[in-house]
Amino acid sequence: MIFRVKRFDPTCDRRPSWRAYTVDVRPKMSVLDGLFWILEHADSTLSFRYSCRAGMCGSCAMVVNGREALACRLRLAHVAAPVHVEPLRSLPVIKDLVVDMTPFFEKYRAVDPFYRAEDPAVTGPAAAPAVVRPESRELVDLQLGCISCGACYSACPVVALNPEFLGPAALNRAYVLSADEREPAAGDRAAAILGDGGVHACHAVGNCVAACPVGINPLLSIQLLRKGATDR
Amino acid sequence: MDGDWDDLRCDILILGGGGAGLMAALHAYDTDPRLDIVVVAKGLVGKSGCTRLVQGGFNAALDPRDSPELHFRDTLAGGQFLNDQDLAWTLVTEAPEIVRKLEAKIGCFFDRREDGQIHQKAFAGQSFDRTVHRGDLTGIEITSRLHDQLFARSMRILDETRAVELIHDRAGGRIAGALLLRQQTGTFVLARARVVLLATGGGPRMYTYSAPSLEKAGDGYAMAYRAGCDLIDMEMMQFHPTGLLAGASRLSGMVLEEGLRGAGAWLLNAQGERFMARYDPVRMERATRDVVARASYQEIMAGRGTPAGGVLLDASHLGAGFVARHFPGMVARCAEVGFDLTREPVEVVPTAHFHMGGVRIDVDCRTALPGLLVAGEDAGGVHGANRLGGNGVAESCVFGARAGRTAAQLCAVLAAVEPDAREAEQARDAALAPLRRDRGESPVRIRRELERVMWQHVGLVRDAAGLARALAAIEELEERAAGTAAPPGARWNLTWQQALDVRSLLLAARLTAAAASYRRESRGSHARSDFPERDDAHWLVHIHQAAGRAPWTEPVRLTRLRPSDLEARPAAAPQ
Numbered sequence: 018m019i020f021r022v023k024r025f026d027p028t029c030d031r032r033p034s035w036r037a038y039t040v041d042v043r044p045k046m047s048v049l050d051g052l053f054w055i056l057e058h059a060d061s062t063l064s065f066r067y068s069c070r071a072g073m074c075g076s077c078a079m080v081v082n083g084r085e086a087l088a089c090r091l092r093l094a095h096v097a098a099p100v101h102v103e104p105l106r107s108l109p110v111i112k113d114l115v116v117d118m119t120p121f122f123e124k125y126r127a128v129d130p131f132y133r134a135e136d137p138a139v140t141g142p143a144a145a146p147a148v149v150r151p152e153s154r155e156l157v158d159l160q161l162g163c164i165s166c167g168a169c170y171s172a173c174p175v176v177a178l179n180p181e182f183l184g185p186a187a188l189n190r191a192y193v194l195s196a197d198e199r200e201p202a203a204g205d206r207a208a209a210i211l212g213d214g215g216v217h218a219c220h221a222v223g224n225c226v227a228a229c230p231v232g233i234n235p236l237l238s239i240q241l242l243r244k245g246a247t248d249r
Numbered sequence: 250m251d252g253d254w255d256d257l258r259c260d261i262l263i264l265g266g267g268g269a270g271l272m273a274a275l276h277a278y279d280t281d282p283r284l285d286i287v288v289v290a291k292g293l294v295g296k297s298g299c300t301r302l303v304q305g306g307f308n309a310a311l312d313p314r315d316s317p318e319l320h321f322r323d324t325l326a327g328g329q330f331l332n333d334q335d336l337a338w339t340l341v342t343e344a345p346e347i348v349r350k351l352e353a354k355i356g357c358f359f360d361r362r363e364d365g366q367i368h369q370k371a372f373a374g375q376s377f378d379r380t381v382h383r384g385d386l387t388g389i390e391i392t393s394r395l396h397d398q399l400f401a402r403s404m405r406i407l408d409e410t411r412a413v414e415l416i417h418d419r420a421g422g423r424i425a426g427a428l429l430l431r432q433q434t435g436t437f438v439l440a441r442a443r444v445v446l447l448a449t450g451g452g453p454r455m456y457t458y459s460a461p462s463l464e465k466a467g468d469g470y471a472m473a474y475r476a477g478c479d480l481i482d483m484e485m486m487q488f489h490p491t492g493l494l495a496g497a498s499r500l501s502g503m504v505l506e507e508g509l510r511g512a513g514a515w516l517l518n519a520q521g522e523r524f525m526a527r528y529d530p531v532r533m534e535r536a537t538r539d540v541v542a543r544a545s546y547q548e549i550m551a552g553r554g555t556p557a558g559g560v561l562l563d564a565s566h567l568g569a570g571f572v573a574r575h576f577p578g579m580v581a582r583c584a585e586v587g588f589d590l591t592r593e594p595v596e597v598v599p600t601a602h603f604h605m606g607g608v609r610i611d612v613d614c615r616t617a618l619p620g621l622l623v624a625g626e627d628a629g630g631v632h633g634a635n636r637l638g639g640n641g642v643a644e645s646c647v648f649g650a651r652a653g654r655t656a657a658q659l660c661a662v663l664a665a666v667e668p669d670a671r672e673a674e675q676a677r678d679a680a681l682a683p684l685r686r687d688r689g690e691s692p693v694r695i696r697r698e699l700e701r702v703m704w705q706h707v708g709l710v711r712d713a714a715g716l717a718r719a720l721a722a723i724e725e726l727e728e729r730a731a732g733t734a735a736p737p738g739a740r741w742n743l744t745w746q747q748a749l750d751v752r753s754l755l756l757a758a759r760l761t762a763a764a765a766s767y768r769r770e771s772r773g774s775h776a777r778s779d780f781p782e783r784d785d786a787h788w789l790v791h792i793h794q795a796a797g798r799a800p801w802t803e804p805v806r807l808t809r810l811r812p813s814d815l816e817a818r819p820a821a822a823p824q
């Protein structure tokens with residue numbers, strides 16, 4: 018199977034270039050397995066990021082045949098050849114398929130993504146876990162399992178055009194916290210959520226929904242945050 | 250690349266960004282926010298390592314009908330009394346408070362029962378359902394929330410930075426820092442710290458089938474050993490019975506979580522027999538991992554395995570709806586490689602999962618070397634000869650928290666000392682060797698051979714002849730590894746990183762095989778076909794290994810519970 022991989026080393030290349038490799042594909046291999054095959058058999062200089070290889074860490078998000086995907090979860094049997102593999106969009110490339118996640122996490126940080134307890138010091142005694150009925154957390158449950166892979170960020174056309182926009186993952190986290198009935202000292206997230214880079218910058222294109230590899234609907238979170246703001 | 254390094258100074262240097270590393274960072278910071286803390290991880294902090302991969306959950310005696318005493322008995326029964334009882338006691342007594350902290354301070358949102366209390370599910374080898382979880386992908390919630398909390402505190406994070414070597418002070422009496430390698434730039438950093446915490450998460454990836462995250466390579470064991478720590482119980486390698494078989498994919502060896510067997514899933518051989526009836530007719534599939542994994546292996550070896558060399562995990566009789574609701578992550582994982590977990594048996598194989606052995610520590614995570622703390626899977630002793638499912642993440646969080654507090658306290662009394670530059674130079678040159686070599690063998694080939702050797706001879710059933718062969722093979726591979734080459738260019742050079750991984754894997758493998766050949770009995774995860782019985786009279790001892798010394802033993806201190814106490818009341822009642 019032909020792989021076409023976008024190669025780029027910003028310290029010495031003027032622009033990215035596509036390199037083709039013929040990968041010896043065996044059953045059940047994923048795109049990530051294909052990249053390892055290239056590394057081990059064809060080109061020992063290829064760079065890509067990985068850790069868990071099971072869709073849990075969110076390290077290997079990239080763009081495959083034009084769409085964001087976790088390389089470890091996309092089976093080669095399900096992709097059309099030649100397979101075009103490129104790094105996530107809207108993030109600076111460090112080398113080849115490895116992007117710098119700093120802007121993504123800076124924006125995530127802007128919503129105060131941490132749960133805030135009354136006494137936040139972890140060294141002090143903890144309160145008993147709150148009593149929460151399963152039905153009252155249904156929405157939180159749906160939106161909770163973000164693996165911060167950056168796929169939604171890469172797929173979002175607003176992120177690409179508006180450098181202020183915090184992006185789907187950060188706003189989804191803000192929503193989850195706002196809907197988390199346990200948080201006693203509800204953080205001061207309104208400024209970030211309603212500011213220039215917040216929910217009002219979203220154009221509701223919905224690419225984030227299709228891009229999310231773990232089935233979260235960030236657009237819904239953004240809409241619920243908006244609604245919450247007008248209801249207030 | 251001239252091999253110069255940047256200098257970095259801090260109070261606490263935390264090596265590892267998994268559960269132990271992150272808990273330590275938060276606890277050290279909250280003990281004294283003025284401390285300058287640096288967190289270093291080979292992968293992305295909070296996203297790499299095995300805490301992220303925790304599926305089933307976290308053991309803690311929360312229910313009033315349960316107790317730390319019962320949890321302790323289960324842990325020792327599971328560990329076949331090789332556990333360090335002080336460490337195990339610390340684990341079970343502090344786990345409940347750590348769960349409360351994770352929930353009420355750090356913000357993890359664990360699953361609830363109908364009545365709104367935290368839900369606890371069944372795992373193997375436990376007399377009470379005490380495994381706290383978030384669906385069947387619990388580690389994502391724990392590590393993400395821990396990572397979020399870093400944003401509320403000020404500390405330095407060095408992502409994608411490999412600790413290469415621990416560095417002593419000039420006098421050689423203590424650890425003064427570590428040499429680091431930043432993957433993004435390919436440059437070295439010499440970090441000086443008052444306290445270094447080693448929390449790189451062990452990582453038995455030197456087997457054909459293994460579960461941990463791909464970047465782990467036993468670096469922590471290798472660094473600690475070379476620095477002069479003693480490591481204990483390295484023969485104790487846990488194989489998880491249900492590693493997914495996914496052909497040529499690296500997904501092979503990834504675990505299907507234990508909650509499936511907890512909920513009643515069966516293990517079948519290729520003839521459709523529930524073979525556990527032959528090995529543990531009382532506990533069946535809910536026997537401890539050592540027992541179940543070995544039974545599967547014996548079925549496969551006896552020719553009753555599937556064509557792909559596995560056995561079958563069957564959850565279909567639990568009802569498709571039940572399985573889909575309770576194990577959505579596992580269902581999705583199986584579906585990707587063509588199995589419908591809700592309706593049909595899935596091919597599984599025992600997979601190297603967790604290394605019970607590790608650096609000898611005390612309850613405050615101190616080691617024999619001043620200035621060095623160790624926590625999490627890099628440490629040994631908590632789990633004895635076999636870890637219970639759900640006790641791993643509990644260990645990394647409980648001891649990570651303790652290490653953080655100890656580190657903060659030590660900073661008040663330990664002056665910063667200069668790391669020995671000569672030692673750092675040697676470490677750097679050794680690390681650079683594959684990059685400076687024009688020609689040489691590929692590290693990947695050596696790795697594959699090591700995996701085969703370990704799987705064949707240092708796997709689920711061992712004997713003297715096989716172990717001797719393994720040790721000889723490892724020695725030969727070590728010689729070849731000294732001649733590996735990587736392509737030029739230090740930035741994000743995965744082949745170079747692989748060469749460095751192989752060096753650690755080989756050392757961890759050698760320590761494992763040497764301890765395995767030393768222990769001439771069978772206990773927990775360590776099964777010797779030439780010494781099939783457990784022998785408490787002679788082998789209730791830890792096997793210690795330290796550089797420059799022949800292995801030696803020290804008795805296990807039975808301070809709280811003796812094997813005879815359990816005979817009166819078996820630990821894990823069948824359900």
Ligand SMILES: Cc1cc2nc3c(=O)[nH]c(=O)nc-3n(C[C@H](O)[C@H](O)[C@H](O)COP(=O)(O)OP(=O)(O)OC[C@H]3O[C@@H](n4cnc5c(N)ncnc54)[C@H](O)[C@@H]3O)c2cc1C
Nearest residue numbers: 266267269291298299300305306412450625626639641642
């Ligand atoms: C698939 C799987 C499922 C599991 N499920 C469960 C479960 O349900 N319940 C349970 O209790 N336990 C489970 N475990 C075990 C559990 O994950 C471990 O016991 C525990 O998480 C180890 O935590 P740690 O902090 O020591 O290491 P990890 O969480 O593995 O963290 C290690 C960190 O160190 C970094 N690192 C590695 N080498 C270096 C280096 N040289 N320099 C710098 N950084 C380095 C890594 O990148 C990572 O950031 C599971 C393990 C696996 C593999």
